[in-house]
Amino acid sequence: METAATIWMVLLIAVAAATALFAVPRRPARAAAPPADPRAGERALAAERAAEVSRRRRADWLRAQERVDAAWAEFDAADRDARRVAAAAAFPILKQRRTRAEIADRTRNLHRMATAACRQRELSIAQLNEALAHRGQWNPRRHPVAQEAALRAAVREHRYAAYRAAAEQERQAWQEAERAAATVRSLRAEVLTVREEAGRDVHYEQQWTPVRPAEARLAVR
Known part of the structure; x- marks a missing residue:
């Protein structure tokens, strides 16, 4: 009898242990992560490339600002020189008959000043040609002070044209930098959109009831 009771006790303990084991709640299986959308990777790569282009465009714009x-500064200095020489040339010069040698000397002086200024990039090639051809303000018969005033005025004109060209280049560089930055923002927004769409529970969306699909869609969003 004692042996039978012992066996029954062992069986009861085993049944109780098995019941307790099966009664323990199991953790639900973790849902598998949605597969990565290849579009996100493609757009992310495109966004990185666009960001590199944007950095280069911004660097170009900053350099263009420095050139402006x-x-x-060069135009401002040329303007001060032109004003100073013009003020010196304002004093009246006694008119006297010029000899051929004096006219030839003034002509050489004009050519020499204009050529030196062009070599120093103070005059353009077109302005140098005008000076050598004695057109416009380039009169070889004028006094050297008046010739210097004409030269300084031409240098100021050339510097101002260079400033305007630099300002236009800076404006174009800024527009290109802005377009590049807009492209980066657009691509990054596309990456976020694709990732959000890939992260939705597609299985749940397929189980929408046909009664109120619009309300269910609004609730999910």
Whole structure:
């Protein structure tokens, strides 16, 4: 009898242990992550490339700004020189008959000043040609002070044209930098959109009831 009771006790303990084991709640299986959308990777790569282009465009714009500042400084200096020489040339010069030798000397002086200014990039090639051809303000018969005033005025004109060209280049560089930045923002927004769409529970969306699909869609969003 004692042996039978012992066996029954062992069986009861085993049944109780098995019941307790099966009664323990199991963790639900973790849902598998949605497969990665290849479009996100493609757009992310395109966004990285666009960001690199945007950085280069911004660097170009900053360099263009520096060129504008330098061109304005050169124009400002040329303007001061032109005003100073013009003020000196304002004093009346006694008119007297010029000899051929004096006219030839003034002509050489004009050519020499204009050529030196062109070599120093103070005059353009077109302006040098005008000076050598004695057109416009380039009169070889004028006094050297008046010739210097005409030269300084031409240098100021050339510097101002260079400043305007630099300003236009800076404006174009800024527009290109803005377009590149807009492209980066657009691609990054596309990456976020694709990732959000890939992260939706497609299985749940397929189980929408046909009664109120619009309300269910609004609730999910």
